Each structure stands twice: as C-alpha cells, then as structure tokens.
Amino acid sequence: MDLRVILPRRSFLAGAASLVAGTALPVPAWARGMTVPTAARGFGSLSGEDIHMEIGRASFGTGGRSGHGFAINGTIPGPLVRLREGQNVRLHVTNNLDEDSSIHWHGLLVPFQFDGVPGVSFPGIRPGETFSYEFPVRQAGTYWWHSHSGLQEQAGHYGPIVVEAADGSDSRFDRDYVVLLSEFTPLHPHEVMRKLKVGEHYFNYQMQTATEGDMPLAERVMWGGMRMNPRDISDVTGSTYTFLVNGHGPADDLEFLFRPGERVRLRVINGSAMTFFNLRMPGLPMTVIQADGQDVEDVTVDELQIGVAETYDVVVEPGEGAHTLVAEAMDRSGMGVATLTSRPGRRAPVPPLRETPTLTMADMGMASMDHGAMDHGSMGHGSGNDGAASAQPMSHDMRDVSKLPPDVKAGPGVDMVAPMPANRMDFPGLGLDSVDHRVLHYTDLRSKRPNPRRAPDRQMEIHLTGNMERYMWSFDGSKFSAVTDDPIRFGYDERVRVTLVNNTMMAHPIHLHGHFFELVNGADELHQPLKHTLIVQPGSKAVFDLTANEPGDWAFHCHLLYHMHAGMMQTVTVRPFPETA
Known part of the structure; x- marks a missing residue:
C-alpha cells in the first residue's frame, strides 16, 4: 500500500467505510462496560508492527474521588505505544462503546486520512467496529494519543507515545521514564461543560475580594468596569480535579527509581484536558x-511551564536520596506529585502550594500600561505601584470590539479585544515571572538541527476570540461549526508566516495537526525551534513560520478541550496533492 497516495477529502469520507470492519471476536470482560468496577491506574506498553487497542467504559478512582471513565485495554491512562523510527505500523482500534470514538496520534506525521479527527479526516469509529490506522513512522521523539470525539479525552481516553530514534541515540541515558501529566474529575465531562456554560467561574474558588491584595483602587475600578477578574486563570480547577502523574494521584506514592550518578531522561507529556502545569x-x-x-x-532550568498538549524531554542527574517531582497547576489550586528515589519508599518533602498568581494589564493586551516591561510581578504584588499606570483613559477598554479588524466577525461570540497586543515569546508563563530561580522561556529554545533557509511566501493573521461570560470560543469570531466550508487554505509547499493574536485574557495552547512549524522566537532562521503546539499568552501576539508540505485536511485548534468543544477550532486544507510515483 502506497501511503503517500491520498484521496480528496470528500471522496475519502464517502468511501472510508471500506477501511472499517466489524469485529467478530469475543469482547473482553473489561471492555463490555461497567462490569469492571475500576480501571487499572497507569499503563502497560504496546509495540510491534500490528498493535491492537480496545476502547471500553469503566469507572476510575483516586484520592477519594471516583467516577465515569474510558479505559483503553483496561487502563487509565491507556497503554504506552512504543514505536521505532523507520518502521511501518498498523494500529487496529476497536470501539466497544455505545457511541462513536477515535484516536488522534498527536504530533506524529501521518497521511491525513489516518490522523483521526472525525468530520475532518475520517468519519470516526462507530460502536462495535474496528478501524485500522496504517502509516510509516517518520520521526523519533515523545508524543501522545487521545480521542478526538466529544469530550472522551477528559475521562481517560489518552496515552503516551515513544518513538525510538533510528540512530540509537536514546541509549545514552541510563533510565528513560514517561511522565504523563493529566487530571481526573468525578463529574461527567458533559456536566463540566454545562456548568461552564452556566457560569464561567463555577470552578474558581480563588477569586479576589474587594479588599484582598494590594492592587491600586484605580486598577480595581478598571477590572470591574470591564466585568473581568484578575484571578480568571483556569476554567476548571482543583476544586473538582485531582491532578495525576501516569494516572496516579498525589496520595498514590508513585515512584521513579534510579541509582545515584545515573542520567535519567524524563519524557514529560501534558495530556490534560485543561491544565497548564509548572513543573519542578x-x-x-x-x-x-x-x-x-x-x-x-x-x-538547563529549575522550572518550566508545560501547556496542554506540549511535551518536553528533560535530563536529570539525581544524587543519593529522594527528589519530589511537582506538577503544580498554573492557578495553584492543586498539584500532581511523584518521587524520584534511589531507595523504594524514601520520600522528600512535598512543597506547599504557592500563592495564587494575579493577572495584570499586560494580560489584557495593555502592555504599555504595565510599564512596558512585561513585569507581571510589578502590579498587585506589593511593588509600590501607585496606580498611575492604571489611570489611563477607558479608550483602552478590552470590551471595545470596534477595534477588531474587519475580517473578524464581531458578533455575540466576541466580547474581548486586546488594545495593544505585544509579542510575549519571552514570558515564561503565569506564576513563573517572579520566581528567583531559572525558568524556561520560548526564547531559550533553538533547534539542534539546521532548518532549510527559506523566506515566507506570504503572511497571514489569525485572531483568537471569545466571550467568557457566554463561554464561547472561536478563531476570527467564527465557531468551528460555522466555518467548516471555509477552511484556512495553504498551497502545497507554500511557506507562510502566521501571526496569532490573542484577544482574550486567557492563555491558549494552539495545535496544528499534521505539521511542525518554526517558532519565530528570536533565534536565527536556521535554528528556529520546531513545535506542533504553541502557547499564546493572554493579550499577546505569537508568530510562527509554516511550510505546508503535508497535503490534506487538518484540524487546527485550541487544545483546551472545552474551548475546542465550544468552537475554537478550524480546518486547514493543503492543496493540491503532489504527483505520486
């Protein structure tokens, strides 16, 4: 089978049933629904040329919370898929649910019809049927897989991918561990969505009172006048989430063993639905x-922020004893915890949660009002600010949608516009801008391998838009359901410089399927780092260069699950298809 032969999208979707076959094999007990009380925490490993995965319902519990879940091969998270660069793989996924399902191979370069997004690249996997994904493995590294159907990802339908490098370079480490960060809630995902639609602050128990903190009065008046709150950091918080490491809550005492002097590689994956983690x-x-x-x-850093759907591989050289791995939620409403230890059962202290961070005018797209220096620690944190910067005229109101460009639909789904969005690629993430140790910035990243030298053929701008009170999210003011027939279009092999403008006061991890793009982060053009997911900070701009060399139809979306579900998603189409031999 020539996997480079790709069908036009409509022809493929019309005939895709030929790739799906019902299974006549006996269904395992764990996959038949609630017959098994609780899915196993953690994950096994799958490898080889033919890999079989089965999706079933289960319950899941940790830390005194239990609820509905989706288990793959009986575990939450699902199994580690271990591949080899250069191999061909066939992944046979059987859906034992009573609803459609899917798997997207996040970050893997695959023919678009095997990308796993229902309605964009294939029709989904119907109840009782099996879909076989088949593709060559063209890369090495750390990735992950997850459902792209409904809100199944929130309830356990996700797992890690490790692709071993063909050159054997992975063997230079003494230990190699996956660290999969996620969260669990006893609430059904659709109930979480319903509560967010009823009130976007439903899960937020850290809102500021009228007299809390040292924010100047004039600034409080401005926030109030715009009906916004400087603690509006995370939509879903530790009030309902238990934060997990490899499916284990903080009370489960998860350990990673090592011998002193070993070089330990940690493959850190943020497989959560909604949580940015600060890892240290x-x-x-x-x-x-x-x-x-x-x-x-x-x-080398002491802490980094990892957005939803990002991965970072880090190397540590721990000495004798124990070291606590802390994955603190960005809003500091909870943390995931594990231990690196040289002796089973040995523990290090778990640090307390740090003070809840507070948004500033820079997060509202008013960078010049924040002394023009991106200094999030300077306002509302006892810096001696006298409020003069806040006494600007209300013409800077973030609610003034008349400031939006004409190609952005300024309807009921848009009630925010960043008046002066600035490039904040050097911002390390909320809560990490005022710590006294080394933190990772996007501007620190440089590609180890030179990129081809090529100037962009054109430029485009995409606005991240939303109405927080109505919990509506979109690109350019249009929800996904309204733009499916008007995709973002790229010519095959076209190189485009894309500017993302975040008109909202929330950070968004934006993911493009099927491609890597180069961050325009200050590195020289040969060493701009390659990524598939980019955090766009509140009230800011972020820029990437894309060479559209993967033909087909691809999803482009915010990876905050409930933002995507509420409309912040588009289709990218790359045409024409190249001639094949």
Missing part, C-alpha cells in the same frame, strides 16, 4: 533536550 523538582536542575519531540540545544 526542588533542588534538582533539569536540562531540556527536546520540545514537542524535536531536538533542541540543551537548556
């Missing part, structure tokens, strides 16, 4: 060697 191991530096599965020049 107090007293133990981390050297970042890969971002989104792609090699970068070594950067």
Whole structure:
C-alpha cells in the first residue's frame, strides 16, 4: 500500500467505510462496560508492527474521588505505544462503546486520512467496529494519543507515545521514564461543560475580594468596569480535579527509581484536558533536550511551564536520596506529585502550594500600561505601584470590539479585544515571572538541527476570540461549526508566516495537526525551534513560520478541550496533492 497516495477529502469520507470492519471476536470482560468496577491506574506498553487497542467504559478512582471513565485495554491512562523510527505500523482500534470514538496520534506525521479527527479526516469509529490506522513512522521523539470525539479525552481516553530514534541515540541515558501529566474529575465531562456554560467561574474558588491584595483602587475600578477578574486563570480547577502523574494521584506514592550518578531522561507529556502545569523538582536542575519531540540545544532550568498538549524531554542527574517531582497547576489550586528515589519508599518533602498568581494589564493586551516591561510581578504584588499606570483613559477598554479588524466577525461570540497586543515569546508563563530561580522561556529554545533557509511566501493573521461570560470560543469570531466550508487554505509547499493574536485574557495552547512549524522566537532562521503546539499568552501576539508540505485536511485548534468543544477550532486544507510515483 502506497501511503503517500491520498484521496480528496470528500471522496475519502464517502468511501472510508471500506477501511472499517466489524469485529467478530469475543469482547473482553473489561471492555463490555461497567462490569469492571475500576480501571487499572497507569499503563502497560504496546509495540510491534500490528498493535491492537480496545476502547471500553469503566469507572476510575483516586484520592477519594471516583467516577465515569474510558479505559483503553483496561487502563487509565491507556497503554504506552512504543514505536521505532523507520518502521511501518498498523494500529487496529476497536470501539466497544455505545457511541462513536477515535484516536488522534498527536504530533506524529501521518497521511491525513489516518490522523483521526472525525468530520475532518475520517468519519470516526462507530460502536462495535474496528478501524485500522496504517502509516510509516517518520520521526523519533515523545508524543501522545487521545480521542478526538466529544469530550472522551477528559475521562481517560489518552496515552503516551515513544518513538525510538533510528540512530540509537536514546541509549545514552541510563533510565528513560514517561511522565504523563493529566487530571481526573468525578463529574461527567458533559456536566463540566454545562456548568461552564452556566457560569464561567463555577470552578474558581480563588477569586479576589474587594479588599484582598494590594492592587491600586484605580486598577480595581478598571477590572470591574470591564466585568473581568484578575484571578480568571483556569476554567476548571482543583476544586473538582485531582491532578495525576501516569494516572496516579498525589496520595498514590508513585515512584521513579534510579541509582545515584545515573542520567535519567524524563519524557514529560501534558495530556490534560485543561491544565497548564509548572513543573519542578526542588533542588534538582533539569536540562531540556527536546520540545514537542524535536531536538533542541540543551537548556538547563529549575522550572518550566508545560501547556496542554506540549511535551518536553528533560535530563536529570539525581544524587543519593529522594527528589519530589511537582506538577503544580498554573492557578495553584492543586498539584500532581511523584518521587524520584534511589531507595523504594524514601520520600522528600512535598512543597506547599504557592500563592495564587494575579493577572495584570499586560494580560489584557495593555502592555504599555504595565510599564512596558512585561513585569507581571510589578502590579498587585506589593511593588509600590501607585496606580498611575492604571489611570489611563477607558479608550483602552478590552470590551471595545470596534477595534477588531474587519475580517473578524464581531458578533455575540466576541466580547474581548486586546488594545495593544505585544509579542510575549519571552514570558515564561503565569506564576513563573517572579520566581528567583531559572525558568524556561520560548526564547531559550533553538533547534539542534539546521532548518532549510527559506523566506515566507506570504503572511497571514489569525485572531483568537471569545466571550467568557457566554463561554464561547472561536478563531476570527467564527465557531468551528460555522466555518467548516471555509477552511484556512495553504498551497502545497507554500511557506507562510502566521501571526496569532490573542484577544482574550486567557492563555491558549494552539495545535496544528499534521505539521511542525518554526517558532519565530528570536533565534536565527536556521535554528528556529520546531513545535506542533504553541502557547499564546493572554493579550499577546505569537508568530510562527509554516511550510505546508503535508497535503490534506487538518484540524487546527485550541487544545483546551472545552474551548475546542465550544468552537475554537478550524480546518486547514493543503492543496493540491503532489504527483505520486
């Protein structure tokens, strides 16, 4: 089978049933629904040329919370899929649910009809049927897989991918561990969505009172006048989430063993639905060697923020004893915890949650009002600010949608516009801008392998838009359901410089399927780092260069699950298809 022969989208979707076959094999007990009380925590490993995965319902519990879940091969998270660069793989996925399902191979370069997005690249996997994905493995690195159907990803339908490098370079480490960060809620995902639609602050128990903190009065008046709150950081919080490491809550005492002096590689994956994590191991530096599965020049830090759907590979060299791995939610409403230890059962102290961070005018797209220096620690944190910067005229109101460009649909789904969005590629993430240790910035990342030298053929701008009160999210003011017949169009092999403008006061991890793009982060053009997911900070701009060399139809979306579900998604189409031999 020539996997480079790709059908036009409509012809493929019309005939895709030929790739799906009902299974006549006996269904395992764990896959028949709620017959098994609780799915196993953690994951096994699958490898080989033919890999079989079965999706079933289960319950899941940790830390005193239990609820509905989707188990793949009986575990939550699902199994580690271990591949080899250069191999051909066939992944046979059987859906034992009573609803459609799917698997998207996040970050893997695959023919579009095997990308796993219902309604974009294939019709989905119907109840009782099996879909076989088949493709060559064209890369190495750390990736992950997850459902792209409904809200199944929130309830356990996800797992890690490790692709071993063909050159044997992975063997230079003494230990190699996957660290999959996620979260669990006892609420059904559709109930979470319903509560967000009823009130976007439903899960937020950290809102500021009228007298809390040292924010100047004039600034409080401005926030109030725009009906916004400077603690509006995470839509879903530790009030309902238990934060997980490899499916284990903080009370489960998850351990990663090592011998003193070993070089330990941690493949960190943010497989959560909604949570940005700030990752650190107090007293133990981390050297970042890969971002989104792609090699970068070594950067040593003490802490990094990992957005939803990003991956970072880090190397640590722990000494005798124990080191606590802390994955603290960005809003500091909870944390995932594990231990690196040289002796089973040995523990290090778990640090307390740090103070909840507070948004500033820079997060509202008013960077010049924040002393023009991106200093998030300077406002509302006892810096001695006298409020003069806040006493600007209300013409800077973030609610003034008349400031939007004409190609952005300024309807009921848009109630925010960043008046002065600035490039914030050097911002390390909320809560990490005022710590006294080394943190990772996107501007630290440099590709280890030179990129082809090529100037963009054209430029385009895409606005990230939303109405937080109505919980509506979109690109350019249009929800996905309204733009399916008007995709973002790229010519095959066209190189485009894309500017993302975040008109909202929330960070969005934006993911493009089927491609890697180059961050325009200040590195020279030969060493711009490759990524598939990019955090666009509140009220900011972010820029990437894309060479559209993967033909087909691809999803482009915010990877905050409920934002995508509420409309922040588009289709990217790359045409024409190249001639094949």
